Amino acid sequence: MLKEFVSELNNKIPNSKAEYIPMQEAGDDSILVQAVVISEVLGFFKNHPKFPFKVLQVISGVDYNEYFEICYMIATFDLHASHELIIKTRLTDRNEPTLNSVVDIYKSAEWQERECFDMLGIKFSNHPDLRRILCPDDWEGFPLRQDYMAAKFYNGMEINPDAKMNLEDREYIIKAVENKDELIKKALAKGL
């Protein structure tokens, strides 16, 4: 059924260059479209004559190191023909990734896109209220990126200062893990 959707998409919205992505070794298959036409693609699915995908459940962003991949999970929520789809786009610009917001198509996208912005830094244009939702408003950095390093200071307070961390315990544990085999041999020799 996904392949029929892909051919329909390529007929109606040729700019989408829709591709069918089969499952790799296990899991789900999905549809990959170009980022520029994402609103038209989702509008097409919402108003599909045969299977209207009424509900956008979640927008999940994944950071593969060369590109961001944003997955939209849509579902028909029909009692007799219940189908689910994953539609993906890829963004390659790591400094200023932008995407069109789909709030005018699915209202649930409002908070989901805010979370995507908060965690990954993806800007959604035409979003009514794009600001951080889970992290504090003045947080720096985007936590779920692969290259995220927590800042040293937050509002003038030092995060995890060495003076307050239990460094002796930490060193002991690291050494114990490195010398794990010796410690186990000693314990077995003692008959424990």
Add this chain to the structure above:
Amino acid sequence: MQIWDDKKYLIEKTSDENENPSLKSELLTVNMGPQHPATHGVLRIEIKTDSEIVAKAIPHIGYLHRCMEKHSEKIDYRGVTPFVDRLDYLGAMNMELGYILTVEKMLGTEVPRRAQYIRVLVCELQRIASHLVAFGTYVLDLGAFTPFLYAFEEREKILKFFEEISGARLLYNYIWVGGVWNDITDEQCDFLRNFCEEFEKQLEMYNELVTGNKIFFERTAHVGVFSLQDCFDFGATGPVLRGSGYKWDLRKIHPYCIYNELEFDVPVGTGDHGSTIGDCYNRYQVRMKEMVESLKMVKQILQKLPVGPFMGKAPKVIKLPKGEIFLRTEASRGEIGFHLVSKGDKTPYRLKVKSPCFTHVSMLPHVAPGQMISDFIATVGSIDIVLGEVDR
């Protein structure tokens, strides 16, 4: 002067400004702040009020954000289960089942029959316990104290059973890949049978005390109406969607575990006693009736519980094959979904949690304008949020 209609929404307001031009009125911003007995956790709602009427409600979340999605990228698959427990801490077994089913679907493990029956038994008991909390705290928000104590007394019996099988009252780490961690004995089954008989009588008492109460009906009928189109637009699931009249339950439509072998009904909001379908009263009714259905399922499971191993074969070190999966299961507050991306390592590459309460809280600004503040509190209580799920 304000003109109201039967359904409690403000239709027309003729301001005093026209009559006396020197008077000026402004909206007053009030924080239904992070510490509040009725917000079920640390939720801050900024309410702009016009005398007693809410003009705008802006929820602010993130006070309980623990970033479990980032933590789970460094922890192996079995170690993520305690993180998943702490999402909806009042319904932890349902969360665990959702996560473990996702991992098992990618792995392709087979779970023995007895383990599947025990899993469903434990999940349905957890659903009863969670709905008891929802019932007790909802009525407490509206001002009644007694049903809260009655509900928590019954819940104690369920938690005692959970403590005996898993060692913890609230955060269990009981459902493991391949089965469950511990078996249940015949004495515990007898205890549960007694509990089922007593609980039926208690449910009748709750209905006499609360459901048939005129004051409760006046406070909750026609209040906070979510129309069916709203529910689809925002993605509501669970008792919120069923309270709006749509018979959608994942346990019937895409059955998982052994739900297709059990007989149960799916209660829907029907507008009893003249209430609007989709209001707080109907959502409350759906939860009460769901408790009856869950009890039916518990009794059937106790009759049919097969003999056998409670844990199947699972690899010592779990390495999922490459790929991604999105799986939803029916938890007590809606549909919990896990989007799991794996690159063949021992840890997930990305675990995204689709939380039902997150979408339900986002519906509040849509419904709030025009309500009185006490009606707004009734609405917030009826959608039954747990902040651990909203913030993760």
